[in-house]
Amino acid sequence: MPDSAIIIPSVLNGLTTGGLYALVALGLTLIYGVLHIINFAHGALLMLGLYAVYFLNVQFGIDPYLALLIVPPAMFALGYALQRGIIGRASHGRDENILLVTLGLSIIIENLSLYFFRSDTRTVDTPYSFDVVEIFGAFLPYPKVVAFVGALVTAALLWLLMSHTDLGRAIRALAKERKGAQLVGINADHVFAMSFGLGVACLGVAACLLLPSYYVNPQVGGGFVLIAFTIVVLGGMGSFVGALIGGLIIGVVEALGGLFLGESLGQIGIFLIFILVLIFRPNGLFGAKA
Amino acid sequence: MLEINALCKSFGGVQASQSVTMTVPQGGITSLIGPNGAGKTTLFALITGFHTPDSGSVRFLGQDITCLPPEAIATRGMIRTFQTVQPFAGQTVRENIAVGAHLKIRGRTEALAKAEDVARQVGLGDRLDMDAGSLTVAGRKRLEVARALATDPKMILFDEVLAGLNPSEIRDVIPVINTIRDAGVTILLIEHVMQAVMSLSDYTWVLNQGAIIAEGPPREVVSDPHVIEAYLGKGMAERIAKREAASA
Amino acid sequence: MNQANKLLMLIVVFGLIALAPMLITQESLLNIVIMTLYAALLGQAWNILGGYGGQVSFGHAAYFGTGAYAVAVLQVQFGINPWLGLVVGGFAAAAVGAFIGFCTFRYGLRGSYFALVTLAFAEVLRILSNSVDFTGAGVGLLIPLERSAANFQFASKEGFFWVIWAMTFAAFLTVWKIGNSRFGAQLMAVRDNEDAARALGVDAFRVKMGAIMLSGFFAGLAGVFYAQYFLYLDPHIAYGAAISVESLLVPIIGGMGTLFGPLLGAAFLHGLSELSRAVIGDAPGISLVLYGVLLVVMVLFVPRGLAGLASHLRSGKPAESRVEEGKGHA
Numbered sequence: 013m014p015d016s017a018i019i020i021p022s023v024l025n026g027l028t029t030g031g032l033y034a035l036v037a038l039g040l041t042l043i044y045g046v047l048h049i050i051n052f053a054h055g056a057l058l059m060l061g062l063y064a065v066y067f068l069n070v071q072f073g074i075d076p077y078l079a080l081l082i083v084p085p086a087m088f089a090l091g092y093a094l095q096r097g098i099i100g101r102a103s104h105g106r107d108e109n110i111l112l113v114t115l116g117l118s119i120i121i122e123n124l125s126l127y128f129f130r131s132d133t134r135t136v137d138t139p140y141s142f143d144v145v146e147i148f149g150a151f152l153p154y155p156k157v158v159a160f161v162g163a164l165v166t167a168a169l170l171w172l173l174m175s176h177t178d179l180g181r182a183i184r185a186l187a188k189e190r191k192g193a194q195l196v197g198i199n200a201d202h203v204f205a206m207s208f209g210l211g212v213a214c215l216g217v218a219a220c221l222l223l224p225s226y227y228v229n230p231q232v233g234g235g236f237v238l239i240a241f242t243i244v245v246l247g248g249m250g251s252f253v254g255a256l257i258g259g260l261i262i263g264v265v266e267a268l269g270g271l272f273l274g275e276s277l278g279q280i281g282i283f284l285i286f287i288l289v290l291i292f293r294p295n296g297l298f299g300a301k302a
Numbered sequence: 303m304l305e306i307n308a309l310c311k312s313f314g315g316v317q318a319s320q321s322v323t324m325t326v327p328q329g330g331i332t333s334l335i336g337p338n339g340a341g342k343t344t345l346f347a348l349i350t351g352f353h354t355p356d357s358g359s360v361r362f363l364g365q366d367i368t369c370l371p372p373e374a375i376a377t378r379g380m381i382r383t384f385q386t387v388q389p390f391a392g393q394t395v396r397e398n399i400a401v402g403a404h405l406k407i408r409g410r411t412e413a414l415a416k417a418e419d420v421a422r423q424v425g426l427g428d429r430l431d432m433d434a435g436s437l438t439v440a441g442r443k444r445l446e447v448a449r450a451l452a453t454d455p456k457m458i459l460f461d462e463v464l465a466g467l468n469p470s471e472i473r474d475v476i477p478v479i480n481t482i483r484d485a486g487v488t489i490l491l492i493e494h495v496m497q498a499v500m501s502l503s504d505y506t507w508v509l510n511q512g513a514i515i516a517e518g519p520p521r522e523v524v525s526d527p528h529v530i531e532a533y534l535g536k537g538m539a540e541r542i543a544k545r546e547a548a549s550a
Numbered sequence: 551m552n553q554a555n556k557l558l559m560l561i562v563v564f565g566l567i568a569l570a571p572m573l574i575t576q577e578s579l580l581n582i583v584i585m586t587l588y589a590a591l592l593g594q595a596w597n598i599l600g601g602y603g604g605q606v607s608f609g610h611a612a613y614f615g616t617g618a619y620a621v622a623v624l625q626v627q628f629g630i631n632p633w634l635g636l637v638v639g640g641f642a643a644a645a646v647g648a649f650i651g652f653c654t655f656r657y658g659l660r661g662s663y664f665a666l667v668t669l670a671f672a673e674v675l676r677i678l679s680n681s682v683d684f685t686g687a688g689v690g691l692l693i694p695l696e697r698s699a700a701n702f703q704f705a706s707k708e709g710f711f712w713v714i715w716a717m718t719f720a721a722f723l724t725v726w727k728i729g730n731s732r733f734g735a736q737l738m739a740v741r742d743n744e745d746a747a748r749a750l751g752v753d754a755f756r757v758k759m760g761a762i763m764l765s766g767f768f769a770g771l772a773g774v775f776y777a778q779y780f781l782y783l784d785p786h787i788a789y790g791a792a793i794s795v796e797s798l799l800v801p802i803i804g805g806m807g808t809l810f811g812p813l814l815g816a817a818f819l820h821g822l823s824e825l826s827r828a829v830i831g832d833a834p835g836i837s838l839v840l841y842g843v844l845l846v847v848m849v850l851f852v853p854r855g856l857a858g859l860a861s862h863l864r865s866g867k868p869a870e871s872r873v874e875e876g877k878g879h880a
Contacts, residue, residue, distance in 0.1 A: 050662045102850050108606040111662050112802065112849045115608070119795065119842030123835030131834070230835075234791070238673060241666055276688070277681040283670045290667050291657045350749065376751030384749070390742035401739040404732045405751040413732065449750055 021150035022267045028152055030263020031160030032222055036236050037243035037255040038167060039214030045250020046187040046207040049099070049110040054240055055233030056118035057212055061087055061219030062228035063129060069136045069223075076136060076223045077158070084216030091212025095205040118233070125230040133229040141224055155225035162221040163259070166214060167252050173210075174252075183207050187250070242286035303328040303457060303488050304349070304380070309358035311348055318344040320513040321358065326457075331479070331489040333499045333520065336509035337533055342492045343385055345509065346459050350382040351375045363456070376405065379456035383449075383463060385492070387442040391435030395426055398434045398445055402452030417452055424448045424478050440471040444478070451482060458482065460491040464498050472498060496524070508532070553730045556809055560726055563813070564719045571708045580707045584714055586820045588775060591718040592793070593800025593812035594725055595768035600798060601806035602728055603761040604741030606661075609668030610769050610797040612650065612675050613643040615788030617770030618777040619679060621702075622691045627684055632693075632702035636774045643770020644763040646675075651762035655755050660744075669794065676789035690784030693777065702778045714775055721768045725809055728764075737761055738807070769797065799841055803848050805857025814856045819844075 036058060043051050051057075064083050068074040074082070094117070102113040143154035174180035182203050185193040194200050226232075243262050247254025262282055269278030304326040311319040318341045326332045336342055347353045349360050351372040359368045367375050381402075390398050399417035400410075407413045421427050424444045429437065434445060443463050450458050463479070464472050472495060479502060483489055493499050499506060499520055506523045508516040510532040516523050523529055570583045592614065600606050620642045621635030630638075650671050654664055679685040686692075697703045704710050728734035739747035740754045748754050777783055787793075796819075804815025822844075823837040830836050852859055 050666070098846065098850070102846075104849075104853050107662050108665060109849050109853070111606070111608075111665055112798070113846050115795070116842045116845030116849065119845065120839050123838040123842065126835035127833055127839070238666075238670060274681070277677060280674055280677045280681075283674045283677070286670045287653070287667055287674070290663055290670075291653060291659065352745070352749075372745075372748040373751050373753045376749060381751070382749050384746065388743045388746035390739050390746065392742060393738060397735065397738075401735050401747065401752065402750045404735055408732050410730050410732065410735070413735070449746075453750055 018271065019268075020148060021152075022271050023264055024147060024150045024152060025156075026264035026267025027260055028156035028160045028263070029267065030260035031163040032156070032218070032226075032259075033236075033239055033243055033262055034256045034259025035159065035163040035166060035218040035221060036215065037240040037247070037259050038163070038170060038252060039211035039218070040240045041244045041247065041250055041252065041255045042170065042214065043208055043211035044244060046183050047095075047204055048187075049103075049107060050114070050241070051099075051208075051211070052111055052114035052237065053094075053118040053121065054114075054215065055235070055237035056121035057087070057091070057233070058215045058219060058222075058236055059125060059228065059230065059233035060090075060121055061216045062223055062226075062232060063125065064216075065219050065223045066134055066136060066228050069138075076138065076220050080217065080220045083220055084213040087216030087219075088209040088213035090209075092205045092209035094212070095208035096201065099208070100201060100204060118237075122230050122233065129230060131230060133227050135227045136223055138224050153225050155221075159221040159225065162217065163256065166217050167256050170210075170214070170252055179203075179206060238286065239282055242282055242289070245286060245289050303363060304490065305361040306345075306349065307359045307361070309345070309348055309360065310356045311344065311353060312356060317512050319348060319355070319358075320511070322509070322512070322514055324507050324514055324517070326488065326490050327505075328488055329483075329486065330504045331483050331491065331502050333503035333506045334490060334492050334509060335494075335496075335499055335506060335523075339511075340509040340532075341512040342509055343461055344512075346382055346461055346492065349375075350380065350459060376453065376455075379454075380459065381450040381453050381455040381457070382459040383446045383461055385461040385465065387439075387446045389434035389437065389442055389445055391433070393434055394431050395421060395434050395437070395445060395448075396430045399426075399448045399452045402449040405453040417448075420448045420452045423481070424451065425474065439466050440468075440475075443467065443475065447475075447478060447482075451487075455487060457488040457490065460489065460493075462492055462494060464493060464495045476502060500524075553726075556729070557726055560722055560809065563810075564715070564722070568715060571711055577707050580711060582820060582824060584707060584711050584779075586816045587711075587714045587718045588772060588779075589796065589800050589816035589820060590813045591714065591721050591775075592769060592772040592797045593804065593815055594718070594721045595765050595772060596797040597801040597806060597808075597812050598725060598728065598768070599761045599765035601801050601808070601811065602725070602734065602741065603737050603758060603765075605758060605761070606665045607668045607765075607794070607798065608665040609650075609670070609672035609794050610765075611789045611791065611793040612646055612668065612672040613766035613769035614773040614776070614793045614797070615672070615675060615679065615785075616646045616766075617643040617773030618783050618788045619685055619691075619773075620770070621774045622693055622777045622783050623684055625693055626686075626691050631700075632774075632778055633700075636702070636771070639774040640767045640770045643773065644767040646770075647762040647764075647766025648759065650766075651759045655758045655762075669791075672789050672791075672794060676785045679789055680785040685785070686783075688785065690782060690787075693781040693783075695781060703781070710775075710779055717768075717771050717775065721771075722809065722813070724764065724768075729809060733757065733760060741807075795841070799845055801855070803844055803855055805855030805859075808855065808857040811855050811857040814860075818856060 040051060040054050043049065061083055064086065065076050065079045068079045068082060069076055099110060099113060103109050140154050144151040145154050145157045174184060182198050186198055186200060186203050239262060243255055243258035246261065247258030265281045265285065266278060269281040306322055306324050309319050309322045322345060334342055348355050351370050354369050359366060362378060362380055367378065396414060396417050399420055400413045403413040403416040407416060418430060421430055424447050426444050426448055429441065437445060447463060464475060467475065476498060503520055506518065506520045507514055508523055508529050515528045515532060516526045571580065574580045596607060596610050617639035620639035621632050624630040624635045624638060625632055650668060654667055659667060680688050697705050699709055736752045736757045739752055740757050744754050800815040800819060801812045803818055805811030822840060826837050826840055848855060
């Protein structure tokens with residue numbers, strides 16, 4: 013049985029990883045909360061964002077954190093176009109169809125990346141890549157701490173946007189009462205696409221904060237998809253706070269699972285949580301909305 | 303035949319059924335009326351197992367069927383129809399009705415043959431190979447009746463089979479319901495079309511705000527002051543709302 | 551087309567396919583036929599649950615991998631004959647289907663939630679097979695080469711052809727029977743409207759359980775065949791997402807809920823990937839890009855698949871002949 017000297021750093025490490033997961037899940041939960049669709053291409057889009065950050069760094073020497081000014085807006089535009097052009101037209105009255113179309117998109121994005129970027133795993137070199145921060149006697153990688161704080165800030169910004177802007181009000185109105193919102197003159201297609209764009213922009217933020225402590229290859233998104241879904245389901249679909257807490261829980265579960273069961277088997281905890289929550293608490297541990 | 307005893311159900315604090323007690327005798331047509339939102343469809347859902355009651359019991363043919371799932375209740379011979387018709391779109395009228403026929407009949411050929419018989423009985427004989435999704439409203443209502451009838455039920459619960467039909471279509475469907483009754487099937491129907499309630503049913507129960515407020519032969523019930531109030535109250539509210547909308 | 555004609559056509563089509571070993575002498579061409587039949591088997595397995603039952607699965611690798619590992623583990627670890635492994639593999643996959651079905655249908659999981667949970671189950675199995683010793687963990691299992699028909703390892707491709715031909719034919723006959731039985735009628739009723747079906751006495755849970763077990767059984771057979779054909783398995787091959795995607799892509803392209811859809815879809819997909827290989831060369835990922843594009847295009851524009859398109863062209867009627875939704879006033 014490992015003692016607390018191992019467990020505490022492990023938990024803290026899990027929390028910072030969880031912050032990264034939460035960042036990825038925030039976009040997904042925004043998209044789900046408004047459009048009531050599950051974006052299966054979420055992982056692939058994150059991968060695209062990571063490549064964008066990578067190439068900005070390697071080709072133009074732009075620091076990943078500075079790329080926050082470039083990548084999220086670009087991802088926003090991409091998300092807007094995807095929703096408007098493809099995803100929004102796919103449902104034919106069955107939500108599985110959206111799942112299938114976004115699955116198709118993720119296959120396209122992943123394999124195009126494989127074709128253009130090859131399967132090599134790439135990382136960026138920043139002056140702070142290997143810096144550490146000491147918290148409660150545990151040494152945590154500096155980029156992960158930044159990402160953790162970034163996740164909190166992003167969640168707060170999203171919350172402000174949703175509660176204090178006209179766009180946020182329109183999004184919430186549409187999420188709640190589709191027909192009524194359209195009657196009072198909200199352009200549903202536009203607002204849906206804006207929401208999707210915002211969700212994808214969150215991935216842009218995640219990519220910028222993630223890359224300094226992580227890597228990118230064409231398959232990197234796949235690992236995040238189910239984890240992000242698990243967080244969204246755990247936190248209650250559409251809830252930002254839920255996504256944050258869910259992300260932290262998953263991060264800790266993964267870290268402790270890895271500690272006690274080993275790296276490979278440790279991941280199983282996440283999927284078991286996912287299955288159990290979907291079966292027994294489909295509205296999430298914190299969400300009450302049906 | 304059907305005995306409902308002190309059935310209660312609430313949804314998030316709203317009492318949809320407040321200790322409903324009613325009986326339906328074997329044979330004949332019994333009706334259940336009441337203003338919009340009185341809880342009629344909820345009561346049907348409680349009887350047929352689509353919702354589970356908070357308390358109370360439902361007995362059918364002397365056996366307790368409370369809390370049984372819908373398919374088990376259907377197997378015992380009580381079939382419901384839906385107010386918003388629910389055809390298996392993309393399948394033909396024949397295939398739709400055969401689903402009902404399969405409750406008692408295993409063989410495919412026999413079930414399809416039975417479906418044809420029933421379709422003729424309800425006046426869908428000329429549309430057997432049509433996609434059920436492309437039927438008119440009147441056609442779908444007939445299909446709903448046909449599917450229920452094909453199960454060879456002892457009792458059918460009709461949820462507003464006449465709603466949405468024009469007067470001539472109503473005139474066409476009423477004899478179909480009478481034929482089913484004459485074949486010995488007990489019928490309980492929820493209905494808004496008063497003329498149909500009067501001409502079809504032998505006995506009427508009135509539901510308002512989840513509770514039974516009157517019962518008796520239809521002609522007596524409609525002159526009951528409680529019933530008039532229940533309906534008129536709603537009428538008044540509508541009139542006031544209209545006046546407000548006009549002045550706004 | 552009525553049911554008797556469908557059966558006749560099915561027999562004719564598989565009769566024609568049976569001529570392949572006589573007409574095709576090149577092993578590589580016969581290999582394409584074999585892989586097409588194999589994809590049709592996998593797709594038809596998915597079609598039973600997804601097309602006829604309306605339960606879209608993202609995790610058919612769970613059944614495929616179980617069949618594949620069953621036959622491989624029994625041979626490598628216990629020295630059990632793969633023909634017996636074939637039977638065990640099919641039933642083991644059906645049992646996994648029963649387990650997943652029980653966990654999901656029991657609690658009324660539908661639509662996207664069902665899809666995601668099936669994916670999670672497949673992932674759990676992948677991680678498990680990656681972690682335990684008797685599956686060879688991450689290294690995988692190599693089935694020792696011992697070429698003999700008694701050992702389910704044929705010296706020529708023709709032997710494999712007849713095995714996959716027979717299994718696929720059996721799957722298609724089963725699906726024909728589904729389209730012509732009480733079970734099938736009830737399954738499709740549940741797909742189109744579960745509440746209405748239950749009101750007519752259909753035990754939706756039992757029917758869906760039947761579908762997922764049958765579906766798992768045939769996907770398991772496909773897994774067994776794969777293991778014997780390639781003699782190597784690892785967690786990524788057996789339980790990876792690629793198999794789950796292929797098994798849903800085939801019937802979606804060919805036509806969900808149709809008898810011939812999976813065959814059309816399999817032929818189309820393999821034809822396309824051969825073509826793309828000839829035109830573009832063996833670039834990594836390109837054929838999968840085409841698969842993704844196809845999936846998007848089919849769901850967006852041809853939701854009824856190639857089979858739906860064919861019947862639409864034959865009848866000259868619009869593919870979507872839905873009359874404006876009529877609403878009775880409440």
